[in-house]
Amino acid sequence: MDDYTPELPDDDNDLHEHHSFTVEKGQKPLRIDKYLMNFVENATRTKIQAAAKNGGIYVNDEPVKSNYKVKPFDKIRVLFEHPPYEELLVGEDIDIDVVYEDDQLLVVNKPAGMVVHPGHGNYSGTLINALIYRFENLPNNSSNRPGLVHRIDKDTSGLLVVAKTEHAMNHLSLQFAQKTSEREYVAIAWGNIEEEEGTVEGNIGRHPKNRLQNTVFLGDESDKGKPAVTHYKVIERLGYVTLVSCKLETGRTHQIRVHMKHIGHTLFNDERYGGEKILKGTTFTKYKQFVENCFKILPRQALHAKTLGFEHPTTGEFMRFDTEIPEDMQLCIEKWRNYARHQEME
Structure with a gap:
């Protein structure tokens, strides 16, 4: 699937693009609300239908209803009222289990159920929300996520290292890239x-x-x-x-x-x-x-x-x-x- 990011129409001021992709060539006709269940993280069918009703689902630049049948090569965009995570980075006073900390980095033991960074369906309660409440000026990684050198899934528990300085971010990221960690x-x-x-x-x-x-x-x-x-x-x-x-x-x-x-x-x-x-x-x-x-x-x-x-x-x-x-x-x-x-x- 190719990423596809066309210009947003003028009337989308309150909607924010979260997902865009092109339908595979072998796709059989299927209602778009059912189709999107496999493509939009944490979205229920009700939420997808609501997005369609609000004019938030576009196929080939035209808004469609939830009963639209997808076809091969359709270019789909899904827009929701919430902005994407990078516009929602708010510090929150959440307890985190810090195993080790110094002036360069900290090591956190993440509980299962905690999301590492905000994203669609998880706008608060994440590790990043906790980190930016606790620390000022954390360095951004290549995806503009403060402090994160690597991540683990929401329902996986365990250890993560967080960088507190640009030097630590670069040094640690290089170790992960070069497989020396x-x-x-x-x-x-x-x-x-x-x-x-x-x-x-x-x-x-x-x-x-x-x-x-x-x-x-x-x-x-x-x-x-x-x-x-x-x-x-x-x-x-x-x-x-x-x-x-x-x-x-x-x-x-x-x-x-x-x-x-x-x-x-x-x-x-x-x-x-x-x-x-x-x-x-x-x-x-x-x-x-x-x-x-x-x-x-x-x-x-x-x-x-x-x-x-x-x-x-x-x-x-x-x-x-x-x-x-x-x-x-x-x-x-x-x-x-x-x-x-x-x-x-x-």
Whole structure:
């Protein structure tokens, strides 16, 4: 899909463009409100229909109603009344768990559920809102996001380094780009991963049919997306799931989630990639109830950014930080551990 940004009509003063793209050539006719459900983050069908009613959905520069059927090569723009995130950076007094801080940087342990930066559907309560309340003049990264050297997904918990100076931003960003930083995640993945360790390589890019997902491009399409490498190692086998360590060599959006799904081991309760369904196990009602209980205990993808290492931008010292696996994930691991133990005894 190509990005497409035409001039806004004069009467769009109260509307702000959030999304623009061109429909794929193989797209079958489909109502635009249904089509956009796969392309607009955090948007319900009601919200999309309201945008259409307010004249906020354009196809080929013409406003359309929500029952418009999309066709191949249609150029779509979606406008909402809220401005994009960069116009909404307001400091908010939100508690953050600071693991380490000095005059150059800080390391934060982000809880699951906290969005890192504002975006459509998440205009407040983000880590950036908390940071700009606490610190003045944070340096912008290449995407104009104050302090952010890297990011982790909303429902992933764990460690992030934040730059407080331009020097730290440049130095740390270069380490991430040159793959000299260390990032280790712990995940619960569906299925028994047979190999003790391995590496997943495959370009990652936007899924052609679902813009909210990323996917691995191989074969004839291997020139699409961006190179991505994930190294994994089994920590513990828990029957129908596996506790695994994943080390990132690159940092693509949803990288671990996409790579683990690609090798047939979708992350446990990863709703966006289908992990909220029972992917492995038995058909017994009792087992189904057990898994449902696990989903309730851990109502998010089972992924935690556990270890972070980098060279300090001024002292040159290599610093490594480690966090405990959060309680929701620990409880889920315990449940699977007990289940696996009982299975062995039967």
